[in-house]
Amino acid sequence: MTDQAADSDGARAARPEEPDRDREPTERQLIGRERELKELKADIARTGLDTLAGRKAPRARVLLIAGRPGSGRSALAAELVRQVAPRYPDGVLRARLSEPDGTPVPLSRTARDLLTALDLGAVPGAAEDDLTGALRDALAGRRVLLLLDAAADAEQVDALLPDAPDCLVVTVSRGPLTGIQDVRPCTLGGLDTKSAVELLTRYTGSVRVTCDPRAAETLAELCGAQPAALLLAGGWLAARPKASVADLVRRLRAEPAVGSPLRRAFRQVYADMPAPAARILRLLALVPAGLADPHTVSALAGCSVTTAHTTLDDFTAFGLLRAVASPLPQYEVPDCLLPLLDELAGAEDRPAELQLARARMLERTVRLLNSCRAVTEPEGSEARRQLAALPRTLRFPNRATAACWLRLRLPALLATARAAVADGGLDTLARRLMAALVRALLAHYGTQAAAAELYGVHEMVLDVAERRGLHRERAAALLNLADLDARTGRTGDALARYRAALEAGRLAQDTYATGRAMESIGGAHQMLGDWQRAGDWFGRALSQRLGREERADAARLYGRLAGVLTQQGRHEDAMRHWRACATGHRREGDAEGHARALAELARVQEYAGRPTDALRTCEEAVEWARHAGDTRLEAALGLRLADTFERLGDPAAARLHRSAAHRLLGEERSPEPAVTAGAAAAADGAGAEGAGAEGAAEGPDVSEAVEGAEGSRGAEGADEAEAQVAEEPEESEEPDPSPEPASLPAASTSETSGSTEGK
Secondary structure (H helix, E strand, O other), X not given: OOOOOOOHHHOOOOOOOOXXXXXXXXXXXXXXXXXXXXXXHHHHHOOOHHXXXXXXXXXXXXXXXXXXXXXXXXXXXXXXXXXHHHHOOOOEEEEEOEOOXXXXXXXXXXXXXXHHHOOOOOOOOOOHHHHHHHHHXXXXXXXXXXXXXXXXXXXXXXXXXOOOOOOEEEEEXXXXXXXXXXXXXXXXXXXXXXXXXXHHHHHHOHHHHHHOHHHHHHHHHHOOOOHHHHHHHHHHXXXXXXXXXXXXXXXXXXXXXXXXXXXXXXXXXXXXXXXXXXXXXXXXXXXXXXXXXXXXXXXXXXXXXXXXXHHHHHHHHOOOOEEOOOOOOOEEOOOOOHXXXXXXXHHHOOHHHHHHHHHHHXXXXXXXXXXXXXXXXXXXXXXXXXXXXXXXXXXXXXXXXXXXXXXXXXXXXXXXHHXXXXXXXXXXXXXXXXXXXXHHHHHHHHHHHOHHHHHHHHHHXXXXXXXXXXXXXXXXXXXXXXXXXXXXXXXXXXXXXXXXXXHXXXXXXXXXXXXXXXXXHHHHHHHOOOHHHHHHHHHHHHHHXXXXXXXXXXXXXXXXXXXXXXXXXXXXXXXXXXXXXXXXXXXXXXXXXXXXXXXXXXXXXXXXXXXXXXXXXXXXXXXXXXXXXXXXXXXXXXXXXXXXXXXXXXXXXXXXXXXHXXXXXXXXXXXXXXXXXXXXXXXXXXXXXXXXXXXXXXXXXXXXXXXXXXXXXXXXXXXXXXXXXXOOOOOOOOOOOOXXXXXXXXXXXXXXXXXXXXX
């Protein structure tokens, strides 16, 4: 992307990771604090109270670095970690326990991120206690260094402490952590005078400091020797090469000594800033998670991406921002400056202007997400054509670059989604953002890899819907969460959520949500082996579809009900429903669906002891598969015909059909008949709604191929669910690269009802 280029060779299509906000500094980056570093390193090996009593320490040693924002506490912690990391061969783990605005990060999210860093999967949607317990179990027996930044309270830290005395935990907090046993605190004040002047020299150069060392010492004193205030003072001088250190000292002394040294230094920097740059600086209070990039700032300020990029670089040079080590240009707003920026924005910008800026940012984010997803579509598709019509700054050149952008920006994107619904609303823009984020995650990572992020998005929607009494949105979120539960093997939890979604759909009088909930309840019972209840719920869903004359969905449900009846051994009823399924697909012009339904009918006819009828039905299915152009299904059916002819005593016909099937599959040599048939069937799909133990005993068939198609038809419900929930069309000046309706993601997984089809 223009102004946001990424190294596509370095793009990893893997689960996204949070950018390292505590980059390990070099020796040159950290100035001073030698005494504190020495004491902290000595505390690592110091004997604890438990050891003095003759007992082995039960948990990891905890070092606490406490100080006010702007005191350099995170930099000191990062430098300590860098120096002692070689002692911990199992690696360094980092986590931030509070958002930049001070909101504590949920423990479940922190524990999940740490488990991911250990390459250990966590069940999406797992309870907080389960996740923290899994983390402690994973760290037991390891020698790991854990850096916990911005801890809000002792409870956060205590829940994450490893039960491993060979581990070390370095915690950064504003104050003491009362309640954690044997914690070793290090409280930071200002830098010593020599270090403070050295920090100023880094920005001003040595000439001005050498010419007036007394003024430099006075300036350090006026800044309280606080690193953040000194950085701002140095940035002010760096922007004015002709100004002396004494000039800034006189300015600071001339104004009332109100507020902290950091606030006074910030006022000097802001007062002399050009109006456009000052406005951009104020709007940085709105960036999600304190992470800014040129596109976000461009949208907030209504300027070009190039202008935003240049301004952000200037802010970094003046100590107002920190550059994040990343293939993309990203910047971190220091936590200590966020309250000051927020105050300025509230005082100098009207609420309507801030609301408009936030809306522009959300709109730009939606378009980038849609572009990120569209680049994964096939060439020549409608999405790719719409993508080509977008401005160059909103286009990704290839899939790898888009995946890299999504991975690196995901923490900010998730924070944007949280902010979009923070006021308890689900307006059109928030719905579009949620839908675009879900689709981008699915396109690049798939349901399984992105399950944790998808859970978070849907839980946000559910929380808002429950607080606001939005029954329709609540039903949609519950359906999505239940689908994810079913996909991760928690069928009982999925069943409970499907039932809750049914209730919410009825309250909202949403016939689509109630129909899909009933079908999914049936699918959950089917996965649990409760065929009676599964058939009952499929029957209810079928009655609703028939009542609404939704013939395509009714045909699919006939097939699902027929599969359950087959499992129950009710072959006559199953055959009747498969015939209805085939008829429904034929009337809808779905030749492939008709062929697969006939194939299943033939299988049930064999179970019922009607080989001749099964032969005729299977031959008819072959013709329909040929008509539909489904070569793999035609070949699989040919192999089934060969087996049937063998059972009927006609080996010549069996050889003929098997040879034709092998030609369709492109095979030059024919392995053993049973092996070939089974391989062909397995190649056509996985899982079967109607395939039971009898099918396995009877030998190879095409149930996998048939039921895989039925599952894909169930997945169409995902797109329909989004369309069903979306009431407002997209409004944008530029064409949307997504051909699908952007809405609240009522069905975010790649399959909806298919997720409970026993695949």
